[in-house]
Amino acid sequence: MMEPAPGEYNASELASEDIISTMPENVITHILDRLPIQYAVRTAILSRNWRFKWTLLSHVVFDKKFSEHLARLGGENWYDERNMNRILLHLKGSITKFDLYIPNDKKLDAKDINHWVMFLSRKGIEEFNLKNMNLEPLKLSSHLFSCVKLECLMLRNCSLYPAPTFRGFPNLLSLDLYQVAFENGNFGDFIVQSPLLEFLKVSNCDSIGKVKMAEIAKLKNLKWLSFPLCMLDNIAITGSLIIRLVGHFSKLQELYLDLRMCRFLGESGAAKSVCTSFRCLSTLILYPIDFGSDIKLLFAFEMIWSSPELQTLKITR
Secondary structure (H helix, E strand, C coil): CCCCCCCCCCHHHHHHCCCHHHCCHHHHHHHHHCCCHHHHHHHHHCCHHHCCHHHHCCEEEECHHHHHHHHHHCCCCCCCHHHHHHHHHHCCCCCCEEEEEECCCCCCCHHHHHHHHHHHHCCCCCEEEEEECCCCCEECCHHHHHCCCCCEEEEEEEEECCCCCCCCCCCCCEEEEEEEEECCCCHHHHHHCCCCCCEEEEECCCCCCCECHHHHCCCCCCCEEEEEHHHECCCCECHHHHHHHHCCCCCCCEEEEECCCCCECCCCCCCCCCCCCCCCCCEEEEECCCCCCHHHHHHHHHHHHCCCCCCEEEECC
């Protein structure tokens, strides 16, 4: 029998060496977390040793791609809460990331979702993303506010009920809200109690309530801001007022200002005298700007003049 040359191995020797299975559990978790969840679960069929490796998952991603995968498989209950329950309840350790996409042709039971939120609040969740594509908002229970380790929160088409005892998300860095309503709560109080925020995006949130300038100005760590000015709790909106507000964010790098439904008032020369420089601002998006309005055009020019490091500028009508 011919001996293998140096550096070569027999197939039987390769088969007997399961390098991945002998890796530490945290390394296996990192590998599984990078797979679509349906493939991570399928690793159970690889071998007896891999039967329960998938239960080490710390990222649970039921996203749009997962929804489309199940739709291709067909069946009446292709997006079944029971199967998703089974996956969650089998996981062993911490769950640091949870993504849920609810397609517009499927309505998941709100009770199930809120049970998942309660379960995740005990699992050290750090990133929570929920996209509800149905017309009817999803009512999230107050269990979400027990997830004190949250660093990233993204919600679409939901209504929230902050608990009276809620004292903020002390670790929250990123907040992205689209079509979100606050019931029996104050959005201004909510963001003030998240002092580490670096990323804040608010859009199409007509039911979220007004925000005082003094509240949003406390977010000193903001680096990325997208905000509709009509949400400001001010009777008179002026260009100098907004420039003073933006001046509070010394670390701001990207700014997207939504001027829809916002009426700018004129001001005297003394009142509009503002000496502010946005030293870190590299991206500025203003929309919409009425080119027939001298007040709004002057505001746009003043924002540009105050941004010496600007690299990207977009102004739309």
